Amino acid sequence: MLVVFVRALVLYILVVIVMRIMGKRQIGQLQPFELVIAIMISELAAVPMQNTGIPLVNGIIPILTLLAIQLLISFLSIKSIRFRSLICGKRTVLIENGKIREDALRNELYTLHDLLEQLRINNCPNISDVEYAILETNGQLSVIPKPQKKPLTPGDMNIQAQAEGIIVDLIIDGRIMSENLKIAGKDRKWLQSQLHMNNFSGPDDIFYACMDTATQQVFFQPREKGVEKTK
Numbered sequence: 001m002l003v004v005f006v007r008a009l010v011l012y013i014l015v016v017i018v019m020r021i022m023g024k025r026q027i028g029q030l031q032p033f034e035l036v037i038a039i040m041i042s043e044l045a046a047v048p049m050q051n052t053g054i055p056l057v058n059g060i061i062p063i064l065t066l067l068a069i070q071l072l073i074s075f076l077s078i079k080s081i082r083f084r085s086l087i088c089g090k091r092t093v094l095i096e097n098g099k100i101r102e103d104a105l106r107n108e109l110y111t112l113h114d115l116l117e118q119l120r121i122n123n124c125p126n127i128s129d130v131e132y133a134i135l136e137t138n139g140q141l142s143v144i145p146k147p148q149k150k151p152l153t154p155g156d157m158n159i160q161a162q163a164e165g166i167i168v169d170l171i172i173d174g175r176i177m178s179e180n181l182k183i184a185g186k187d188r189k190w191l192q193s194q195l196h197m198n199n200f201s202g203p204d205d206i207f208y209a210c211m212d213t214a215t216q217q218v219f220f221q222p223r224e225k226g227v228e229k230t231k
Helices: 002-022 032-050 057-079 081-088 102-107 112-121 178-183 188-197
Strands: 092-096 130-135 141-145 167-172 206-212 218-222
Touching (some): 002 032, 002 057, 032 057, 057 081, 092 102, 112 130
Antiparallel strands (some): 092 130
């Protein structure tokens, strides 16, 4: 039993490290070759995990080999546009100038129902509002609405918009995020003064706090009574 536990732990840690090295993209954002490698890695890890008669190294070496292949393909894709087109394919325009391209749908094995579903997901339920719909190489659909259907922006109304900042987490579950304080250009003394101004004795009273770097406004979410701090 202990052997099975150790093997499973080793393979789990290895797969997590490998997937972390491969990047942060979600499953729906993976290119076809990345998805294939991810599936193969999961299968290679499952076999020695279930069968203790197979040496552990027989699962580790293939996983590391696939990682090396993935990194090599990614590097070549960055360096060569032609190689990237060969591996990842090219984007396909499914709606052009407001007209559905039936030939493109057939070539991509994309049904009209699939297209309408993706348009609804992209907040374009009315196909007559769409100027272009482009099927990207990762399978996602990019939708460009017609000019008269695009959301109104401050620039359209000649309004000078202020620059937006980022929201920086200051306190999470009673813990001060020191690195984020540095990013915001603040220190613990300033944070403590903000807490006192809002009638809090300290960070332990706060479940979540953040600051908008543009407006310098601080938001505090106090901890619910009776809920203990996570250790």
